Structures are given as structure tokens and as C-alpha cells.
Amino acid sequence: MIEPTLLEISAKQARSLVLALQGLSDAPGRRIGVDGLYDLIERMGYVQLDSVNTVARAHHMILFSRNQTYRPKHLAHLHEKDARLFENWTHDASLIPTKFFPYWRHKFEREAESLAVRFTRWHEKDFRAVVDGVVGRIRDEGPLMSRHFEADEPKKSAGWWNWHDSKIALEFLWRTGHLSVARREGFQKVYDLSEHVIPDPHFSERHDHDAFVDWACRAALQRLGTGTPGEISRFFDLITVAEAKAWCDQAGPEDAVPVLVHAQDGSKPRKAVARPDIETLLANTPDAPSRVRVLSPFDPVIRDRVRLKRLFDYDYRIEIFVPAPKRQYGYYVFPLLEGDRLIGRIDMKADKSADALTVTGLWLEPGVKTGKGRQTALEAELDRIRRFTDVGQIVWEKGYRRDPP
Numbered sequence: 001m002i003e004p005t006l007l008e009i010s011a012k013q014a015r016s017l018v019l020a021l022q023g024l025s026d027a028p029g030r031r032i033g034v035d036g037l038y039d040l041i042e043r044m045g046y047v048q049l050d051s052v053n054t055v056a057r058a059h060h061m062i063l064f065s066r067n068q069t070y071r072p073k074h075l076a077h078l079h080e081k082d083a084r085l086f087e088n089w090t091h092d093a094s095l096i097p098t099k100f101f102p103y104w105r106h107k108f109e110r111e112a113e114s115l116a117v118r119f120t121r122w123h124e125k126d127f128r129a130v131v132d133g134v135v136g137r138i139r140d141e142g143p144l145m146s147r148h149f150e151a152d153e154p155k156k157s158a159g160w161w162n163w164h165d166s167k168i169a170l171e172f173l174w175r176t177g178h179l180s181v182a183r184r185e186g187f188q189k190v191y192d193l194s195e196h197v198i199p200d201p202h203f204s205e206r207h208d209h210d211a212f213v214d215w216a217c218r219a220a221l222q223r224l225g226t227g228t229p230g231e232i233s234r235f236f237d238l239i240t241v242a243e244a245k246a247w248c249d250q251a252g253p254e255d256a257v258p259v260l261v262h263a264q265d266g267s268k269p270r271k272a273v274a275r276p277d278i279e280t281l282l283a284n285t286p287d288a289p290s291r292v293r294v295l296s297p298f299d300p301v302i303r304d305r306v307r308l309k310r311l312f313d314y315d316y317r318i319e320i321f322v323p324a325p326k327r328q329y330g331y332y333v334f335p336l337l338e339g340d341r342l343i344g345r346i347d348m349k350a351d352k353s354a355d356a357l358t359v360t361g362l363w364l365e366p367g368v369k370t371g372k373g374r375q376t377a378l379e380a381e382l383d384r385i386r387r388f389t390d391v392g393q394i395v396w397e398k399g400y401r402r403d404p405p
Contacts, residue, residue: 006271007257007278009226011264015311016285016340017225022301023066024337025288032067034074038084038097040066045223045236046094047075048298049087051187052320054332055350055357056389059095061296061334068384080183083199087181087189088174091237091303100219101198102205106212107238108177115172127169134169135178135193143182143192146170213239217247218255223300225281226261226274234304248273264313288340292377294385295335302335314342314365330361338377343368348382350389357386358395 009017019025023040032040040063041047050058063070075095079085085095088104089111096104116127138144149166170191173179180197181189195203207215220235221227227235229245248256256273263269275281295302297318308314316335319327330347337343347361359382364370382394 006260007274008260008262008269009274009278009282010262011311011313012340013282013285014226014261015264016288017281018223018301018311019288019340020285021223021225024293024301025286026066028066028068028289028291028293030067031069034077034082037063037067037070037074038078038082041078041085041095042097042099043223044300045219046090046096046300048090048296048300048303049093049095050296050298052332055294055334055348055385057187058296058298060388061294062299064385064388065293065295065299065337068388076183083197086198088177089237091234092298098198098202101202102207103212103215103238105177105206106209108175112176115175130165131169131173134166134173138179138191138193143190143196145185145188145190147188213243213247217244217251220244221256221273221275225278226259226272228270228272231272231304231307234307235300263310265309266313267310270310288337290339290377292343292374292381293337294346294381295337297332297334299335308342312342316345329363333361333363336378338374343374346378350385350391352391354395355392356395357382357389357391357393358397360397 016025022044026040030036047059047062052058055061056064059075060070060072063075075085079087079095084098086098086101087093087095089107090096134149137149141148146164146167149170150164170179170189174181174189174191177194179191180194182192182197183190216236216238217232220232224231224235229248230241232248233239233241233244251273254276257276257278259272259274259278260269261272297316302308302316305316308316314335318332319329320331324331329345333345333347335342335345342365344362344364346359346363348357348359350357362378368374379394386392386394
């Protein structure tokens with residue numbers, strides 16, 4: 001039997017498509033407000049949270065890179081006032097549309113057993129008794145933070161966090177859906193019972209396993225445009241590669257179509273699936289803005305490093321946990337996007353005490369030159385970030401590097 005000819009998609013088409021689907025091809029100066037911000041996050045699928053604040057926290061950088069009218073207070077409103085977003089785990093802590101909460105129940109159930117085993121290793125007493133005690137206090141007293149439990153408990157050496165027993169229980173209950181984060185205070189979680197945080201009908205809604213896998217695959221493909229089973233599985237980190245492969249194998253033309261996606265890094269084209277409207281999408285995919293933009297290391301477009309290398313020919317790893325002498329670039333280095341290309345990376349810090357955005361390193365990719373136009377575009381982006389972070393000047397440190405190490 002002769003296999004049908006697959007639609008071939010170039011690396012440029014695939015990356016242009018994902019940039020558009022992920023909101024990076026929208027006009028970055030358009031005003032969006034609270035409702036527009038929610039629409040953007042739902043299109044993206046999630047926004048990862050991170051506490052590192054060298055310039056601004058990851059979630060703020062992710063959203064600002066897409067829209068320069070973004071304001072952090074709008075994100076807090078969507079989460080803490082409107083409850084249109086809830087906080088839980090994708091690859092890491094993230095803000096997720098609350099309408100997706102019913103599907104996260106399957107992740108809660110899958111993780112409950114393994115997390116209980118892991119957390120029990122950190123706890124020498126009856127873990128269930130501690131968990132029940134934490135739930136009881138929140139039920140009786142209302143939303144609480146980890147510090148509200150600290151007075152009665154000594155800290156334990158539980159990994160580098162050095163968490164106390166109730167903190168371990170709080171995290172377990174949050175990761176398994178029994179508690180939700182009602183709000184953040186100084187980036188510290190305030191926990192409450194999920195039924196008090198997640199509004200109906202989302203809290204009560206249930207889906208069986210097949211419906212859950214079907215949604216997870218469709219939702220990922222909707223936001224990627226094209227994907228292998230591994231890429232689909234990794235997008236939300238909700239399902240296994242085997243589950244994604246089974247879905248791809250069984251998908252009809254109304255669900256997904258087989259395609260061949262070429263690579264920018266010189267590797268062989270890979271069979272994948274695409275949204276059923278792929279040809280229309282490709283014919284109407286807008287070009288990404290030509291301006292230079294700073295991306296967060298936790299941007300959804302950056303998050304899958306294997307896919308990033310294939311489509312953008314860009315190697316990236318975050319070096320926070322790499323000892324300083326062994327770092328190739330720096331502690332927290334930001335990728336630079338120009339149009340549909342990742343052209344380099346920059347190391348910088350918003351230093352409030354010096355009232356400055358300080359650039360300590362700039363590395364352009366091989367073959368990318370620092371022409372006058374590109375330098376002007378980069379400086380314009382840095383000035384936008386300077387205003388966003390509310391510092392008064394941009395300082396280029398002497399001796400910052402421009403060439404690949």
C-alpha cells in the first residue's frame with residue numbers, strides 16, 4: 001500500500017505558526033485590559049510562575065513580551081478577584097484558565113500516590129494526621145499561609161527548602177487539588193479549600209479518562225499548530241507520550257492530520273500531526289513583529305528545549321543551578337526574539353537601588369551581526385523594559401560580552 005503524500009511544513013512555517021498561536025505575532029502595542037489579557041492567556045494555555053526577580057518575575061515578562069500595555073494588577077485581578085485563573089502545576093507552578101480545572105483533576109489523582117510517598121519520606125510521623133490537621137485548620141480559620149503553621153513546628157531538613165511538616169502537607173494538598181491558592185502576598189501562597197476558590201460549574205464538572213486525554217491532545221495541538229506525540233505530551237505535562245501517541249494514531253481528519261515537519265537545525269524531517277485547519281492557518285499566519293523582544297526562559301515557546309532546537313536552531317538552558325565558574329553565559333539569561341528568529345541572549349538586572357536596568361552580557365547567535373538597526377531595536381526594547389520595571393536608566397557594564405563563548 002502506497003502511503004499518502006504528507007503535507008510538508010517548513011521549519012519557518014512551523015515556528016511562525018507557533019509564535020502566532022502563542023500571541024507573539026499580535027501587535028504588541030494594542031491595549032488589552034483585563035478581558036483581553038484573559039483571552040491571551042487562554043490562547044497560550046498557561047503562564048508559568050517563578051519567584052526569580054532579576055528583571056521582573058517570569059509571568060510578568062512572558063505577558064509583557066506579548067503586549068507592552070500589560071499590567072500585573074490585571075493578572076492579579078483575573079486570579080484573585082474574578083477567579084478566571086487558578087494556580088497549579090504544569091511543568092511547574094502556573095496560572096491556568098479555571099475552565100480547565102476539571103481536566104487537572106486527572107493530574108491530581110495521578111500525582112497523589114507518588115507525592116504521598118515522596119512527602120512521607122520527608123516526614124517521620126503520621127503524614128495523614130498532619131494533612132488532616134492542616135485541612136481542619138483552614139476549614140475552621142479560613143485562608144492561611146505557611147507561616148501561620150510555623151509557630152507550632154520546628155523546621156525540618158527536607159531538601160534545600162528546609163520545609164516544616166505543615167508546609168509539606170500544604171504543598172501536597174495543593175498539588176493534589178484539595179487546596180487552591182486564593183491569592184499571593186509578597187509572592188507567598190495563601191491557601192484555601194478548593195471548593196471555596198474554584199467556582200461552579202468548574203469545581204463540580206467531571207470527565208472520564210478518554211475525554212481527558214482527548215481534551216489534553218486537542219488543547220495542546222490547538223496551541224502548537226503541529227506536534228509529535230512527545231511535543232503534545234510535554235505542552236501541559238498532563239498526559240504520557242504513550243497516551244498522546246495512541247490519540248494521534250486514532251485521530252480522524254476532523255481531529256488532526258498527518259504532516260511532515262522540517263527542521264531548522266539540519267536534522268531529518270519528522271512525522272507529526274497538525275490541526276485539521278492547518279492549510280488555512282498556514283495561508284493566513286501573520287508575520288511576527290520585526291522588533292527585538294526579550295523572552296522569559298519559561299516562555300511556552302521556549303519551554304520545550306528539544307522542539308526549540310529543531311524549529312529555531314537555538315540551544316538554551318537556564319543556568320541558575322549551575323555553579324558560577326561553570327556557566328556558559330550567566331545566572332538568568334533571557335533569549336532575544338527578532339521576528340521569527342531567536343538571535344541571541346542577554347544577561348541583565350533591574351537594580352532598584354541604582355535606579356537602573358544594568359546589562360552585564362550580550363551574546364548574539366553565530367552569523368547574527370550587531371548592525372546599527374539591530375542595536376537601535378534592542379535599545380528600544382530595553383527602554384520598554386526599563387519603563388515597565390520602573391527604573392530610570394539603562395547601564396551597559398564595561399566588558400560585557402558580544403560574541404559566543
